[in-house]
Amino acid sequence: MAIIEIKDLKKTYEGGFEALKGVSLDMEEGEILALLGPNGAGKTTLISALCGLISPTGGAASVGGHDIVSDYRAARSLIGLVPQEIALEPFQRVWDAVTFSRGLFGLPRDDAHIESVLRQLSLWEKRRARIMELSGGMKRRVLIAKALSHKPRVLFLDEPTAGVDVELRRDMWETVAQLKADGVTIILTTHYIEEAEAIADRIGVIDKGALLLVEDKAALMARMGRKTLLISLREPQAKVPDALEGYGLELADEGQTLVYTYDTHAERTGITGLLQDLGEAGLKLSDLKTTQSSLEEIFVGLVKESAA
């Protein structure tokens, strides 16, 4: 059974803005989904709806089998939320902030758990510090510690690494991997595509309130794992020479450039043979350049398409 089930979820804000236009998505336990999308796409709205912070205006969703509206408390008790906005009490001490969060769920104290969370997030040394004495990255880690204080089975991370340095970002990825190993299901939103590449099992792309794509990361990467070799010719060609037919070349740039697309995952790229055959066909090259399609390009392409 899916631990998160989202069916045609809609949110129209007061004033009539449609922030979610019918989102459907299922997640299996222990899965990590990275949700990519430009500013205003609806990422935070989706997470807020699942957490019961805003009420959906259509469709339905459940977490752990509990409806997020009619069974809000039970659903929420399974969820840890790391909000996008840092909202902390400046005078509160780290330990108290995290313990307090746990208390909000009506759970008894569990100092050993809080300690392990703080240690995992490298906050143990700072447990007596006041929030206002922390750096931005540390505050973000406090938000994560708070979200983990009640041992949630589902974790929503809304841009957890915004403004976090590279080293800490990697620590955070490590933490996410550990949580996954413990069976926690995670949705994270991010503007860092390499972050999605690094930790997600599946990638979702959302734009203007609609999910444009949800796909297994490995499959997506394989599909995109193509490179293009641009071969600039000294002399423009009217057509691809017959001798080079087998390579699936295309002419561009008014016959000045040959474009060869190959699979980076293939054992043989065919480049060596191609270059040899180019010489034999009497073509002289002035330049060679490769470009690689990345998750970034796919993402930008998708979002552009949806805008058209």
Ligand SMILES: Nc1ncnc2c1ncn2[C@@H]1O[C@H](COP(=O)(O)OP(=O)(O)OP(=O)(O)O)[C@@H](O)[C@H]1O
């Ligand atoms: N309370 C609100 N009332 C009206 N409109 C809202 C409200 N909250 C968000 N919106 C609008 O809904 C849309 C989606 O916002 P949302 O915060 O979900 O985007 P996001 O994908 O999280 O963007 P970002 O990457 O900037 O965090 C935006 O156009 C936003 O202006």
Ligand SMILES: [Mg+2]
């Ligand atoms: Mg947001």
